[in-house]
Each structure stands twice: as structure tokens, then as C-alpha cells.
Amino acid sequence: MAQQVKEIMTAPPHTVSPDTSIREAAVDMRDSDIGDVVVTDGGRLVGLVTDRDIVVRCVADGADIDGTPVGEAVSGDLTTVAPDDSIDRAIQCMRDKAVRRLPVVDGERVVGVVSLGDLAVERDPSSVLSQISGSTSNT
Structure with missing residues (x-):
């Protein structure tokens, strides 16, 4: 059983710059079958954008998805979290912050993302979340 974040994280992360359009980020997510992109500026972590962020913060508010960065x-x-952090630490961070994804940072560099689905596949392979996370997309 994996013990460290680096053993289960998705790497390398998909990254975009802050000036990438909402549409471009969404297309990247669709084409890569992922639910998030890491936003970096000059290699520095700026944030994370999820498919849900795009819907709730942009589409629902009527944002111009081609003109909005x-x-x-x-x-x-x-x-x-760091690559050498324990999986238990990642789980605790997700619980404490009520988040589903954590960027994995080595020093100043983003090296991956660990998701709730990654943790489910590792810790509870028979769970519904694990089965959904481990299957290919239905889209």
C-alpha cells in the first residue's frame, strides 16, 4: 500500500497561465479527461481551477468564456502537500479544508495533483468513488 503522496499523485499536472481563457482551460480539461488545471505564472503556483469553478464562477454568472482569463x-x-508527505496528511488536509484536490509542491515547483479519487483508488478500491475514479470517462 502506498504511503506517500508521490506514489499516487497525478504527474505532471496540467498547467495554464492566468491569462489563458476560460474556454481554453475547459477544452484542455475535456481533451485531457481531467477536472482541474493548475494555474502558474512563471512557474509559481497561482491557484487551481476546476470544472466546477468554471461553471459556478463563470458560466452561471454569464462570463464571456473567450474573453475572461x-x-x-x-x-x-x-x-x-509535498511529494514526500504521507497520504494520511493529504487526507487530513482535504478534510480540514473541505477540498477535493491538492496541488503537490516540491519547493517552489508544482509537480502534481492528488485528488479525492486518487485517495479512494488507493485506500478503498471497492468504493463507488474508487470505481468511478478508476474507470474511463463516459463522455
């Missing part, structure tokens, strides 16, 4: 939809003030 992803930097305006970003979830900032992120909790991060």
Missing part, C-alpha cells in the same frame, strides 16, 4: 476564476489561497 482563468485567473479570474482561480481558487487561490491553496493548501498544498
Whole structure:
């Protein structure tokens, strides 16, 4: 059984710059079959944008998805974990902050993302979340 975040994280993360349009970020998510992109500026972590962020913060508010930069939809003030952190620490961070994804940072560099689905696949492979997370997309 995996013990450290680096053993289950998704790497490398999909990254976009803060000036990437909402549409471009959404297309990247769709084409890569992922639910988030990491927003970086000059290699520095700015935030994370999820498919839900795009719907709730942009589409529902009538944002121009071609003219609005992803930097305006970003979830900032992120909790991060390190590759060598324990999986238990990642689980506790997700519980404490009520988040489903954590950027994995090595020093100043974002090296991956660990998701609730990654943790489910590792810790409870028979769970519904694990089965959904481990299957191919139905879209």
C-alpha cells in the first residue's frame, strides 16, 4: 500500500497561465479527461481551477468564456502537500479544508495533483468513488 503522496499523485499536472481563457482551460480539461488545471505564472503556483469553478464562477454568472482569463476564476489561497508527505496528511488536509484536490509542491515547483479519487483508488478500491475514479470517462 502506498504511503506517500508521490506514489499516487497525478504527474505532471496540467498547467495554464492566468491569462489563458476560460474556454481554453475547459477544452484542455475535456481533451485531457481531467477536472482541474493548475494555474502558474512563471512557474509559481497561482491557484487551481476546476470544472466546477468554471461553471459556478463563470458560466452561471454569464462570463464571456473567450474573453475572461482563468485567473479570474482561480481558487487561490491553496493548501498544498509535498511529494514526500504521507497520504494520511493529504487526507487530513482535504478534510480540514473541505477540498477535493491538492496541488503537490516540491519547493517552489508544482509537480502534481492528488485528488479525492486518487485517495479512494488507493485506500478503498471497492468504493463507488474508487470505481468511478478508476474507470474511463463516459463522455
